[in-house]
Amino acid sequence: MERKFIKDFQENTNISGFFIVFAKDLRKTKSDKNYLDLTLMDKTGSINAKIWDNVEDFTAKFEKGEAVAVKAQVTSFNEELQLRIESIRRANVEQDSVYGFALADLLPSSTKDPEKMWSEVQQAIQSLQNRFLKAVVQNIYTENEEKIKTHPASMILHHAFRHGLLEHTHSMLRIAEGVCQNYAELDRDLVITGILLHDIGKLIELEPGLTTDYTDSGNFVGHVVLGRDILLQAIAKISDFPEVLKLKLEHIILSHQGKLEWQSPKEPAFLEALIVYFIDEIDTRFDQMKREIESDRSTGDWTNKMNYFHRVLYKGE
């Protein structure tokens, strides 16, 4: 019985594997018999699963949000695949890693190599000429290295996966190079620093884990203002940090959503702030459109309109 990921499941085969329990509901059949209705997830997708027998035993063995080891048969219902579970139990690293259990396999994750992205981001930091900007970024990136490497960039909208924040930042830095070369008026150091720090408040706003959620700080205050806090704490450790430079960095973070109605308390008031906003916008919308096109299940060459853009998108070649 082969170890497979969800995207490779085929009808009428038996599988074993590890998954995260995304949803778990106890229901009754028409004939009043209990069963468990689950949604299981690994990094390649999600699938509905049912437990028809021994429901009372099994339901005690795991909770929603946990990682589980599963044996099941792949069936189908309404033309979608479904698992009929034969056994299920909580998984854990000590016991199950010999069977191939690794949390990284369960969580959707960037398709790019995080260490390579991290290394290129470090080069961008090294390239900064302004010693104040370089110091403030180094402080923040050194102190938060582990978090920055693994954090998602959002809950749902874009780069909503492990390493998502790093992938988003890394992608923006690559776009920024061409933009800064094109416009002689731009202070490249300020643009690069702005990109590196614009979403840093996400480290506080979002609580990653097996499933991502907003923290209380995230809901009460929001990543835009929280990111400025991280900036100001780092600046406070650097002597003689120029006042206007500090204000400009604060403003870039506060205005990076670009529009007041997107929770930015200020809109871009100078060229570098405008550019950080636009590069963020490009990378965000690009990721959203790519995913909407990939995930649409309509027949034919066009998606339906039920997506972020509220319009049909072209899926053909």
Next chain:
Amino acid sequence: MERKFIKDFQENTNISGFFIVFAKDLRKTKSDKNYLDLTLMDKTGSINAKIWDNVEDFTAKFEKGEAVAVKAQVTSFNEELQLRIESIRRANVEQDSVYGFALADLLPSSTKDPEKMWSEVQQAIQSLQNRFLKAVVQNIYTENEEKIKTHPASMILHHAFRHGLLEHTHSMLRIAEGVCQNYAELDRDLVITGILLHDIGKLIELEPGLTTDYTDSGNFVGHVVLGRDILLQAIAKISDFPEVLKLKLEHIILSHQGKLEWQSPKEPAFLEALIVYFIDEIDTRFDQMKREIESDRSTGDWTNKMNYFHRVLYKGE
């Protein structure tokens, strides 16, 4: 020659007085002669003034934004009163106070007694039951007493005058009492504290003086976020300040404009935040409508539409 305020000037009389120079432009007549075109201001209003003679001498004696001593004749042009200046010079406290010069006469100011308002605000602070909330407000109000007593509440829109912030806060507190008594669900301490601190960032955002202006911090960051800074600095000095209480206060300040498009990065997420927003809204719009009605110069019982509300307002009895 009598000392008079602008609102009491009458055509074809001579006056002497002290004013702030709100605008000063050197212009030429059709016949190519230099003259000075001024706007002078005291606490009762503003008036256009001309210097036709000795222009070169007079122009060197004062700058825009300064207080001046003036002798002039009251004429009229296009049915509006105007000054024909005979002499003008910089005013100063040492020399001119014997002649009745007092800065307080030149700046528009609250019509209410600031000491009385301050005293009632202090009573509101004393009435707080929650020792954390009381401490944080006391710290901030003690440290900023002088500023809070005199600051305007905005540049133009509402309470845009000396003591305006105090008058606005004081007025909101009075409304809050009835509201808190009416809704048993409300934590009165949180509402009162929210009102006392909601606009505290204005102390940093606006630079008062002979004329009010935005500071760099005001333009780059804004009073909403700056007010939260003042709050957090005060909380940092109080040990064991409860975390959720801190977040709620932050949220009240961040959301008090009520709508994202009004530069609030969050919108009210609990009842006390909703109430602080609404009481702020009432006091702001009330002051605006009152002033629009008072300052409208249309004939008849209705204002024109050129006001904040974009509609005709009733001026009759």
Next chain:
Amino acid sequence: MERKFIKDFQENTNISGFFIVFAKDLRKTKSDKNYLDLTLMDKTGSINAKIWDNVEDFTAKFEKGEAVAVKAQVTSFNEELQLRIESIRRANVEQDSVYGFALADLLPSSTKDPEKMWSEVQQAIQSLQNRFLKAVVQNIYTENEEKIKTHPASMILHHAFRHGLLEHTHSMLRIAEGVCQNYAELDRDLVITGILLHDIGKLIELEPGLTTDYTDSGNFVGHVVLGRDILLQAIAKISDFPEVLKLKLEHIILSHQGKLEWQSPKEPAFLEALIVYFIDEIDTRFDQMKREIESDRSTGDWTNKMNYFHRVLYKGE
């Protein structure tokens, strides 16, 4: 078998009770057998109910919108409680009041004492100084006493329950006192009268009963304009009613929704109209936010976004 209200039902118990039939649909099982799918309601909530047996007999015994006497077993489906009905019949006051049947138990209702609220509203009317305003309110409140005491304030949005209109009006009056004391410019009599009459058109717009619905007049004309009709009819009985006072009252009613897009054909054009609008706004939004927070069933300290405010609300302490 104990008499219980819906909010106190527990799985695997038997109950008997009286309910309003909010929905009644005849359906078929997969095996082509008829069953009845009902929604039952009392003042504490609503619950789904099924009749699997003797469907043809039972379906003839009651209609949607009627009060019924029910015996049933409390089961659960999809983690929500459900009733399996054993017997059901029409309830009526004559026969069933001995068993505890009272319509007041079936309809959601204000949690405040209507007689106490009515009495305080009467005091507000007595406090009016202006004899014309006092007369017009007294006429309307005397003539419509029974209706005003029991009417809901809306179908769904706020105070959508028995005595809702009275509770809403009463609450607004309490807030108004502090506001009128705070602003010397306000004509208190006009504000109080405006509050007492602003929603009076709801008496015609909404048809209360076991379930509230819009009348034809409500849909064709709307409570804003219908309220002005009631006002004008009362004024017509008072001799020498001052013309401008009449127009101001009409305007307060017509503009009390505050914004054209909320079905107000005029927006507030003087201070008292502005204040009536704002106090209505506060009491409406407060009630909505309170209910959204109470009724949200998400886990954790935050509601989901599927509410009137389209944002997460804080439910924690």
Next chain:
Amino acid sequence: MERKFIKDFQENTNISGFFIVFAKDLRKTKSDKNYLDLTLMDKTGSINAKIWDNVEDFTAKFEKGEAVAVKAQVTSFNEELQLRIESIRRANVEQDSVYGFALADLLPSSTKDPEKMWSEVQQAIQSLQNRFLKAVVQNIYTENEEKIKTHPASMILHHAFRHGLLEHTHSMLRIAEGVCQNYAELDRDLVITGILLHDIGKLIELEPGLTTDYTDSGNFVGHVVLGRDILLQAIAKISDFPEVLKLKLEHIILSHQGKLEWQSPKEPAFLEALIVYFIDEIDTRFDQMKREIESDRSTGDWTNKMNYFHRVLYKGE
């Protein structure tokens, strides 16, 4: 010295004529001499005029809003024609009709024959089959015949001239015939009656005269609601008027602006109300676009964007 209308004035000629004084301001020249600055108007247009001499005498002889007899020289200033007035006095019918004075010459007016339009409107009334609708329209049109014949349809936006209301109504009736023939579903009587009454509240909202203005009722209540009053008063005199028919007529008047933000407290809820709204819309926008194109003074084939439509309009052939 020939009697001429404003549109026929030519530079360097002398004219005499009768005009309405649209604006009258006493001003001073640079050299401090009083002069009168006037705007004079007849049915063909308006012109600026100056009185440089005998200002004190002349200013006593007429007021703004009156009709005057004038002798003057046609000069030009900034490429626009201007009058230099030699004599001016109040005009009156008794004395001046022998000189050709007629108020109708002074007021801009429909270019169509009011008696002919009135007669065709009467035919439309006669054509109504439903006796209730016929009666209500006849009552209103008989009682208000003189007013309806001469009233403007608005202050500024469209048909803002003598007989404008009649021209607007008449034009809508002509369009309605084709529409009613096209859609068998329409109740023609209801559409025709709706058109005849939709703007009837303008009789109260606007105070016509030498210059049009809003009445207090117009500002406090508005023509939409006032028109329904006229309707209800007329219906009250007709016995057995069907209730739903009454509500539909009320609704047509209340919803005829089509959108809430245009001061309609309801939006069209049945086909006849939708059609009355659309025909009103066509006639209103047509008149506006026609006038914007006629009155634009840009060179070339396109207007500028400073018009109701906020876009360039084509003026060429």
Next chain:
Amino acid sequence: MERKFIKDFQENTNISGFFIVFAKDLRKTKSDKNYLDLTLMDKTGSINAKIWDNVEDFTAKFEKGEAVAVKAQVTSFNEELQLRIESIRRANVEQDSVYGFALADLLPSSTKDPEKMWSEVQQAIQSLQNRFLKAVVQNIYTENEEKIKTHPASMILHHAFRHGLLEHTHSMLRIAEGVCQNYAELDRDLVITGILLHDIGKLIELEPGLTTDYTDSGNFVGHVVLGRDILLQAIAKISDFPEVLKLKLEHIILSHQGKLEWQSPKEPAFLEALIVYFIDEIDTRFDQMKREIESDRSTGDWTNKMNYFHRVLYKGE
């Protein structure tokens, strides 16, 4: 066994007939048995249908989008009628016309006679005075006669049925006559031509057939721009076509949606373009409101709000 249309089906009868397969899904019962879930459609409506037996045989005999011959029993489920299919096979004209199979019976269609409408449209074309306009319309209508006669006017929103485009155009022409007679300023030929061509791009945008869908050109380019292509191709064949006339026709087509946000790249810039837009608007909204009222299934005299207009509509007499 009688030949019946869907709207005439009655429970517990047997039917045979021809239908279009609008949806076809293979599903499993709780007991894991395959069945087919279909939606069948004819010109009178649509109905759900199940195949419980011989699923594998039947599923091979037809595809979604095809016409089929069906024998079935009419049952009901959830108070809606449903078919239990006994036999099903692909239908075709050669074999089945003797049994009454006609595609025209399967597709919803205009209730008006297409030949009569076509003939009246031809009269409108003949009535054109301007030889260039007449030529361009004749070219297009001759070349596309068959398509124009049968095309729907939209996928869903209005006139979404066979002959819908012709019915919509025909209806607009009838309205236009009265409008053109009313406004002497209008160039009737231009209005009539504009109406005849405004939606001509729908011939390319929509792919009619058993079910209507957007073409790639429709999605990438849209009917507004595609319609101008058809116009320009026809004009290219006519020598000396006046340049401004060509531009005006282009503009009428490009601006006929009236508003930029409705995919019109220009808004009407002259009177004829404004009129074509408004007549299109009337006919479109009229058809929508009529269908919303007809298709609403709420009890009582009012529709619910779940319709194009987002408000309740009156369904009573």
Next chain:
Amino acid sequence: MERKFIKDFQENTNISGFFIVFAKDLRKTKSDKNYLDLTLMDKTGSINAKIWDNVEDFTAKFEKGEAVAVKAQVTSFNEELQLRIESIRRANVEQDSVYGFALADLLPSSTKDPEKMWSEVQQAIQSLQNRFLKAVVQNIYTENEEKIKTHPASMILHHAFRHGLLEHTHSMLRIAEGVCQNYAELDRDLVITGILLHDIGKLIELEPGLTTDYTDSGNFVGHVVLGRDILLQAIAKISDFPEVLKLKLEHIILSHQGKLEWQSPKEPAFLEALIVYFIDEIDTRFDQMKREIESDRSTGDWTNKMNYFHRVLYKGE
């Protein structure tokens, strides 16, 4: 008497030079004497100018929109410089080039070298791999080389100067390189071609010359649709051009404004269209913000709010 450009003029000097007459108005002084009021322009700015003497002679010698040779004295009025013209006549290349007359000196122009930009644009064209895309761009760029080199990119909003279209296109190409390298999903050829052609309709929409204006085609049709015409004409000459590729190019041009309300009849429906829109947006907004900051004349470090962005912008270092 030195040859100087407008930005170098100093009060109380005499100048001679060549200018374009941007505005020319005949006016009268208070004393009724004719004078000419002109606005003159060269590539460095614009200035007001007066002709007080020999007005009749001079006015015959030139028209608005022509190039003129001028001798004048630099004076000032209202603190702005002004010319008092002593002589003026039409300039022409034959006669005046020896005196330094060159049209290029009179028109505002890109600060970048057009030949260098053109050469880099040619390299971008050469780099295209897809032979169809390369052919279509080469055809269009070869045929329109002179126009593309000199055209402005807009009338007012951005790159509104000689070579503006080339500068805008060139700048977008430079940004595109980094973006295409960053996103492996992008078809670089399609993005580059989209950029090269997105604004090509401006060649028809705008009539450059001494002053830029919209053509009739520009006003009736607009550059978005006109640009697609140029594309289609070029594609028609290339055999076997793939259909979907053609549609994608059409869509990129039609959707490049990004939003329906900005006159794009479609919004981007695939990734390359999204990217062309965003790069256009960046370059447009960057140019606007840069120019708003440069041209603002407020004192202090902040612009006023009277700019495209409706907010204060930072002008300091």
